[in-house]
Amino acid sequence: MTSPQDALSQDDSPADAEGVRPEDVATSTPSARQTQKEATRNRVIDAARELFDTNGYQGTTIREIASHARVSVGSVFTTFASKYEILSQVMQDRLDGLYAELDRVMPYLRGSTADRLRTMFAIHFAFEVRHKRLFLAYIGATYDWTLPTTSMLMGRNQRLQEIICECLAKGALGGDVHPEADPQEVVDLLMGAYVWTYRLAAWDDADAPAMTAVMDRQIALIATGFEPR
Amino acid sequence: MMHVTTIQATDQTGVKAPTRRALAKQQTRAKVLAAARRLFSEEGYEGATIRDIASVAGMSTGAVFANFTDKSDLFREIMMNDMVALADSMREATTHGNGVDDALVRMFTAGYNFYRTQLPLARAAFSVGWSPQEGPALRSSPPVQSLRDLIAEQLAKGVESGELRADTQMQLRADMLFEAYLSNYPQAIFEGWSIEDLQARSRDQIGILLAGARSR
Numbered sequence: 001m002t003s004p005q006d007a008l009s010q011d012d013s014p015a016d017a018e019g020v021r022p023e024d025v026a027t028s029t030p031s032a033r034q035t036q037k038e039a040t041r042n043r044v045i046d047a048a049r050e051l052f053d054t055n056g057y058q059g060t061t062i063r064e065i066a067s068h069a070r071v072s073v074g075s076v077f078t079t080f081a082s083k084y085e086i087l088s089q090v091m092q093d094r095l096d097g098l099y100a101e102l103d104r105v106m107p108y109l110r111g112s113t114a115d116r117l118r119t120m121f122a123i124h125f126a127f128e129v130r131h132k133r134l135f136l137a138y139i140g141a142t143y144d145w146t147l148p149t150t151s152m153l154m155g156r157n158q159r160l161q162e163i164i165c166e167c168l169a170k171g172a173l174g175g176d177v178h179p180e181a182d183p184q185e186v187v188d189l190l191m192g193a194y195v196w197t198y199r200l201a202a203w204d205d206a207d208a209p210a211m212t213a214v215m216d217r218q219i220a221l222i223a224t225g226f227e228p229r
Numbered sequence: 230m231m232h233v234t235t236i237q238a239t240d241q242t243g244v245k246a247p248t249r250r251a252l253a254k255q256q257t258r259a260k261v262l263a264a265a266r267r268l269f270s271e272e273g274y275e276g277a278t279i280r281d282i283a284s285v286a287g288m289s290t291g292a293v294f295a296n297f298t299d300k301s302d303l304f305r306e307i308m309m310n311d312m313v314a315l316a317d318s319m320r321e322a323t324t325h326g327n328g329v330d331d332a333l334v335r336m337f338t339a340g341y342n343f344y345r346t347q348l349p350l351a352r353a354a355f356s357v358g359w360s361p362q363e364g365p366a367l368r369s370s371p372p373v374q375s376l377r378d379l380i381a382e383q384l385a386k387g388v389e390s391g392e393l394r395a396d397t398q399m400q401l402r403a404d405m406l407f408e409a410y411l412s413n414y415p416q417a418i419f420e421g422w423s424i425e426d427l428q429a430r431s432r433d434q435i436g437i438l439l440a441g442a443r444s445r
Binding site: 056058136139140182185186188189191192193195196199202203217218221222224225226 | 275356359360361364365368398401402405408409411412430433434436437438439440441
């Protein structure tokens with residue numbers, strides 16, 4: 001294992017490359033340390049993303065992540081509390097991009113509530129299928145024994161749940177969602193269907209259009225449950 | 230097991246040794262399975278090692294390997310035994326149902342009751358169920374298939390009684406009902422939902438998924 005001292009000297013190199021001179025470090029230690037911490041964090045995230053995507057969650061160790069990121073194991077642990085936290089952060093970083101995209105697209109979607117939901121999930125599948133193993137690592141890690149039970153849950157993706165709720169609220173105004181339909185129940189069913197559809201990618205090597213087709217049928221079925229009678 | 234001993238003892242005197250050995254093998258297997266069940270519940274699938282299991286069972290790792298090829302073999306055996314028992318109690322529950330919705334709610338509730346006292350094992354099962362190596366085999370195993378069939382049967386009964394209309398979506402509906410049943414386990418495992426919470430949620434989910442098939 002590399003000593004924390006090695007980690008510090010390794011972490012100095014990107015700061016040097018960005019033009020931070022020793023005297024800057026001496027006079028503005030907090031911000032330099034901040035920059036350095038940020039650089040370490042990004043390197044760990046990048047390395048972890050690659051390894052999870054190639055070897056899966058169980059098949060990747062912190063030691064390998066550290067070595068791939070060219071930082072010490074110790075400095076990985078000063079930034080992240082656990083392997084799961086790294087994975088969680090990797091997913092969060094990726095999803096930030098996805099949801100920025102969805103925020104742009106959603107207001108322009110036309111059609112029924114079911115149609116808008118279909119489009120929204122199709123965008124998810126197209127996005128995630130490019131890093132299938134990473135997503136599967138995320139699902140698998142949800143049930144990892146060593147995690148505290150309070151850790152973030154697969155299917156508890158708040159942003160996705162909000163988007164579904166917004167979709168349903170718009171539908172209730174437009175008249176194709178029953179005003180008394182419980183959004184949380186619809187959300188849970190859709191999330192369940194969404195996660196389960198990944199089995200096609202995991203075991204049948206399905207592509208995004210195949211997963212979208214299966215999800216479309218499930219959305220249609222759920223929609224008959226929330227449409228006005 | 231006893232009847233095997235009796236038959237062999239009366240018909241083939243002088244070949245008791247292999248019988249006794251077979252009996253001892255059975256007892257060893259049972260001991261290993263009990264130890265493994267305890268450790269999987271306490272340490273989870275990843276945390277339980279063959280070495281620990283052997284030590285709890287009071288035998289060598291060699292003796293464990295003589296009976297099971299590896300850890301996943303052990304876990305599979307426990308899961309399969311459980312699921313056969315689970316399928317029985319779920320089937321029994323459906324017979325008390327008053328209509329399709331009620332039969333399904335009772336069926337799901339029987340499942341939640343079964344695992345309520347061994348949620349760690351359920352959690353380990355989900356973990357294995359999503360693993361690329363073990364997942365497909367577990368999901369397509371006969372006990373799991375029988376749970377799916379049981380749901381499809383309830384829908385068929387509903388069509389027969391005129392409660393539901395037959396349509397082309399019945400298989401998908403049955404699959405989604407099964408997934409809805411499974412999808413509530415995280416709430417039980419991670420958020421401590423009670424049986425009543427799970428039951429209420431199941432009832433609503435079943436209502437939504439059957440809405441399109443109801444006779445009007």
